[in-house]
Structure formats: structure tokens, C-alpha cells
Amino acid sequence: MSPRKETTHIITEGELLIALRERSSIWQCRYKIDGLWQRTTTGERDIKKAKETAKKLYLEAQIRKENNYTPITRKFKDVARSVVKRLEKDIEAGQGKAIYKDYIIALDRYLIPILGKYKVDSIDYVALKKLDEGRIKKMKKEPTKSTLLNHNAALNRVFDLAIEKGYMSQSSRPELHAKGKKSERRVEFTEPEVRAMRGCFETWIELGREDSKPVRALLRDYVEVLLDTGARPGKELLDLKWAQIEISMDPVLVGSSKAEPSEENQRGKNIETYDLRRTVILNIQSGKTGKRKAIGRAATVEALTRIASRNYGLNLPQAIEKKSQDFVFRYKEFLSKRRGNLEKEEVKFIAPTSFVKLFHNFLEEHGLLEDPVTGKERQPYSLRHTYATLMLTHDKVSPHTLAKQMGTSIAMLEKHYSHLDAVKAIHQLRGEESRELIKADLVVDKKYEYREVPKKKKKP
Numbered sequence: 001m002s003p004r005k006e007t008t009h010i011i012t013e014g015e016l017l018i019a020l021r022e023r024s025s026i027w028q029c030r031y032k033i034d035g036l037w038q039r040t041t042t043g044e045r046d047i048k049k050a051k052e053t054a055k056k057l058y059l060e061a062q063i064r065k066e067n068n069y070t071p072i073t074r075k076f077k078d079v080a081r082s083v084v085k086r087l088e089k090d091i092e093a094g095q096g097k098a099i100y101k102d103y104i105i106a107l108d109r110y111l112i113p114i115l116g117k118y119k120v121d122s123i124d125y126v127a128l129k130k131l132d133e134g135r136i137k138k139m140k141k142e143p144t145k146s147t148l149l150n151h152n153a154a155l156n157r158v159f160d161l162a163i164e165k166g167y168m169s170q171s172s173r174p175e176l177h178a179k180g181k182k183s184e185r186r187v188e189f190t191e192p193e194v195r196a197m198r199g200c201f202e203t204w205i206e207l208g209r210e211d212s213k214p215v216r217a218l219l220r221d222y223v224e225v226l227l228d229t230g231a232r233p234g235k236e237l238l239d240l241k242w243a244q245i246e247i248s249m250d251p252v253l254v255g256s257s258k259a260e261p262s263e264e265n266q267r268g269k270n271i272e273t274y275d276l277r278r279t280v281i282l283n284i285q286s287g288k289t290g291k292r293k294a295i296g297r298a299a300t301v302e303a304l305t306r307i308a309s310r311n312y313g314l315n316l317p318q319a320i321e322k323k324s325q326d327f328v329f330r331y332k333e334f335l336s337k338r339r340g341n342l343e344k345e346e347v348k349f350i351a352p353t354s355f356v357k358l359f360h361n362f363l364e365e366h367g368l369l370e371d372p373v374t375g376k377e378r379q380p381y382s383l384r385h386t387y388a389t390l391m392l393t394h395d396k397v398s399p400h401t402l403a404k405q406m407g408t409s410i411a412m413l414e415k416h417y418s419h420l421d422a423v424k425a426i427h428q429l430r431g432e433e434s435r436e437l438i439k440a441d442l443v444v445d446k447k448y449e450y451r452e453v454p455k456k457k458k459k460p
Contacts, residue, residue, distance in 0.1 A: 011051055016058050018042065018050050029054040033061055040074075074167045076123065077116030080107050080158045087157075098235075098288050103154040110135050111155060120158065121168035128174060148178035186379060187371040188386040194227065196448035200366050204450060214331040215350075217310065219358055221303035222329055223383060228299040230387035230406045233380035235286040238351065242324040244283040245304070247317055280304065280316075287407045294405055304328070311349060327351065356380060366448050385416070392417055 007020035016031045027042045027050035040057060044050040084107050090096035114134040118127050135151070136142055143151075155176060162168040189197065201220040208216045222237060231237050280296040296304075301316065308319035311332060330349035352358075359380055363369040369377055388406065391397045392413075399410045406413075 009047065009051070011054055012058075016054060018047075018054050027054075029057050031058045031061060033065055074120050074162070074165075075116065076118045076120045076158065077112050079120050079162050079165075079167060080112050080116070083107065083154075083157050083161055086161075097290065098286055099150070099153075102150050103157065106151045106154040107158075110138060110151065111158070113138075120162045121172045123159075123174055125174070128176075145178050152176040152178055186381045186385050187374055187376050188382055188389050189368070189378065191390075192445070193368055193448075194386060196366065196444050197223070197363075197368060198227075199444045200362075200448060200450065204362060204365070207450065211334040211336070214310070214334060215352060215358065218307070218329060218331040218352060219355055219362070221307055222352075222355055223359070224299045224303040225296060226380065226383040227387055228303075229282065229294045229296050230384050230391070230402075231282070231284065231294055232288060232384060232407070233355070236284050236288075236407075238327070238329050239286040240282060240284065240328045242319055242322065242326055242328055244285060245320050245328070246281040246283070247301075247320050248279050248281065249277070280320075284407070289407045292404070292407045294407075361453070364453050365450055367451070368448065388413070388417060 008017060009019070010017045014032065016029075018027045018029050020026075021028055025045050027044055027047065028039060029042050029050075030037055030039050031054070032038070038061065042050040042053040042057070044053055084104055087096060087100045087104050091100055111131070114131050115123060115127060159168065159173050163170060163173070201223075205213055205216045205220065225231065225237060226233060278298070278301045280300055282294045282296055282300075284292050284294055304319075305316040307328060308314045308316050311326075311330065312319055314322075326349065330351055333348040333350055335347065356379070360369065360377075363378055371378065384406070388402065391402055392399075397405075399413050403410050403413055
């Protein structure tokens with residue numbers, strides 16, 4: 001039997017003791033309940049105070065046991081931080097779901113700051129009411145039902161771990177509800193607005209400062225791919241790597257004609273004309289509902305071609321063939337004498353911190369920010385809704401196929417796009433594909449031309 005350390009002091013033999021952990025000046029308390037050793041901190045550095053606190057903790061544990069409560073508990077923040085570590089470990093190991101990042105954000109930004117000081121087994125109606133009030137105050141708005149469901153899922157993980165560790169009993173677990181406001185459908189862009197948006201990018205890029213042109217050009221390509229694939233703005237594309245892209249070339253019959261009769265072929269031979277349609281497959285790894293494949297058509301091919309040319313001086317097949325682990329949506333570091341980086345041997349590729357503000361400015365400068373019917377401001381997510389609307393109304397894509405492409409469910413499509421039923425038949429009888437409707441080689445309406453927006457004065 002190893003000798004007991006001097007940092008260990010027995011209060012009751014075989015029942016209660018205090019000890020110092022290595023590299024810690026705070027005394028820890030250990031006591032036995034039902035044959036199992038429990039451990040908690042006394043929070044004291046003074047040994048006399050630590051012994052008195054240990055006796056109180058032991059007595060409290062016995063009383064809790066007699067009243068069918070867990071003999072030891074922990075602060076909510078401590079259990080929640082352990083949950084965060086588990087989620088982060090799963091993500092690093094490649095075993096975590098995309099939603100885990102949302103759980104971590106919910107815990108770090110809202111649940112731990114508001115509920116952190118509570119004991120995990122004392123979270124009751126009053127504590128949950130405080131959570132509701134604190135969350136609205138932090139968000140400066142009432143959260144939607146989907147946000148509350150995410151927060152509840154994160155909260156349940158804390159309770160699961162607390163029960164697993166014996167810090168709370170199943171009977172003390174509170175029932176969670178999600179009664180947030182109903183989610184509002186984001187407004188999409190109309191066909192003329194999409195044509196205007198695509199037509200205005202070239203001039204807008206040229207109007208930018210030299211150091212802002214690279215990120216403006218990348219925004220254009222990002223918008224084109226969102227419009228063409230229906231991907232979710234953010235990590236679905238920003239986490240995409242060149243090695244996760246495949247290219248496909250499919251000959252499509254676009255017409256046929258009859259050749260003039262000859263001696264060999266008196267009737268005249270039929271000549272068929274084919275168009276080599278190029279598509280790409282995006283192997284999205286960071287989807288909200290897991291990994292999936294999304295198809296990109298001509299607009300995506302053109303956008304990726306521009307990025308490959310700017311960043312590597314390669315065409316698209318060459319860039320894809322390299323199977324590089326570089327991220328796709330990056331722009332080259334701007335080199336200048338003023339910045340002192342003109343002689344750099346290796347140019348860095350920079351990740352856009354956020355396209356939200358830049359896209360907001362672009363829309364505002366071209367009169368496209370607000371939906372003229374509802375007055376609501378467009379967001380990057382409006383591009384995803386525009387894609388879904390066009391695919392349902394013009395391209396005759398089935399909800400099942402569209403759900404697979406967009407990484408969502410048929411139920412969600414029906415929920416958000418049931419309003420299209422009345423106009424779907426009209427558009428589909430045109431016999432035109434949506435890509436033809438939004439070609440950017442048209443004259444841009446004057447109301448969408450670039451205008452300088454006066455800078456807002458900062459509040460003192």
C-alpha cells in the first residue's frame with residue numbers, strides 16, 4: 001500500500017478526507033456515500049476552513065441521499081464545459097455532425113453565461129424563465145422556434161451528462177419546451193432582379209479599390225454558385241476544397257440537319273449537333289444535415305474556372321485534377337509596395353471573414369437590398385430561396401430531387417414553398433429553363449445601376 005501524502009488529511013476514517021491536488025492550493029473533499037467515493041471542492045485554501053466545509057458537504061450529501069436526491073452535484077457551467085469538450089473532440093475526430101457547432105455556440109453564448117452559476121440539478125421553472133429573459137436580452141429579439149429547439153438539444157446534452165455522472169437524477173430533469181415565434185420565410189429575388197444582380201457585378205468590381213477587387217471578384221463567384229446550386233451560405237461552400245470537386249462532360253444533342261445528297265449517300269446524311277455540357281459535383285462535407293453531393297451547372301463551372309485562373313493560373317480541369325486540399329473560396333493576398341509585401345516569395349490565400357456585409361453593401365448600392373413588396377432586407381440566404389423558387393416554378397424539378405440537392409426535407413420544401421402552387425403551372429407552361437431567364441447579357445435597368453451610398457455617421 002502506497003504511503004499517504006502529507007497533503008491528505010483524514011477527517012473520518014474510511015468516510016471523509018480532504019486533499020490537495022498537484023499544482024493546486026484549493027483543498028478537495030472526498031467522502032463515501034453508499035460505498036462510492038464522491039469528490040468535490042471545498043473552495044478553501046486554509047486547512048481549518050477546508051475541514052469545516054468538508055464536514056458540511058458530507059452532512060449535506062447524507063441529507064440529500066435520505067431525500068432521494070443525488071448525493072453530489074456540480075455547477076451547470078462545469079458540466080456544460082465538459083459537453084463542449086466532448087462535442088469539439090467528436091468534430092476533430094470527424095465523427096461529429098454539423099449541428100454540433102450550433103450546440104457549442106448555444107452553450108458558449110447563451111446557456112453557460114445565463115445558467116452557469118446554478119447547480120445543474122436545481123434548474124427549474126424559475127431558472128428556465130430567467131434563461132428565456134436573458135436570451136431575448138442578448139439576442140435583442142424573440143428567438144424563433146428552430147433556435148429554441150437547437151438550444152434545448154444542447155441543454156439536454158448537459159442533463160444527459162449530469163445524469164451519467166450522478167450529478168442529478170432523472171426525476172429532477174426539467175421538461176423543455178420551444179414556443180418561439182414562427183420562422184419567417186426569407187424573401188427571394190425576382191427574375192429581373194437576378195439578371196440585374198449578375199449584370200452589375202463586373203462594373204462594381206472595377207469600381208473597387210485595387211486591394212478590394214480580389215474579394216469583390218470572389219463574392220461574385222460565391223453568389224453565382226449559391227444561385228446555381230442552392231447551397232446554404234456559409235460553411236457549405238467556404239469549407240469546400242478542390243479535392244472535393246468532380247467535373248463531368250456530357251454531350252447533349254442540340255439539333256440535327258440533313259447534308260446535301262452525294263454519290264455515296266444519295267438521300268443525304270443526317271448531321272447531328274452536340275453541345276458538350278459541363279457540370280460539376282460538389283461533395284459538400286459541412287452540410288447542416290450531413291454530407292451530400294450537389295450538382296453545379298454552367299454558372300458554377302464558370303465561377304470555379306475564374307477562381308482557378310486567378311489563384312493558380314490553371315483551367316478548371318487542371319485545378320480539379322491536382323486534388324488539392326486548398327479551400328476553393330479564397331482570394332489572393334493583395335501585394336503592394338505600401339504594404340511591404342511586394343517581394344514575398346509565397347502569396348497567401350485569404351479566407352473571407354464574412355460576405356454578409358459586403359453583399360449587403362452591393363445590394364444597397366444597386367437598389368436590390370429591400371424587397372419592394374414586403375420591405376424586408378435580402379440576405380445571402382435569399383439566394384438559396386431564389387434557387388428553390390426557380391427550380392420549382394421553371395425547371396420542373398421534383399421536390400424529392402430538389403430536397404436531395406439542397407440537403408433538406410420534402411416537408412421543409414412544402415412548408416416554405418407551398419405558396420408557389422398557384423403560379424407554378426403558369427411558369428412551367430412557358431417551356432423555358434430558369435438559366436435562360438436570368439442571363440446577364442441584357443441591358444441593366446437604370447434603377448439598378450450603381451449609386452454611391454452615403455456613409456452612416458457613427459454614434460458617439
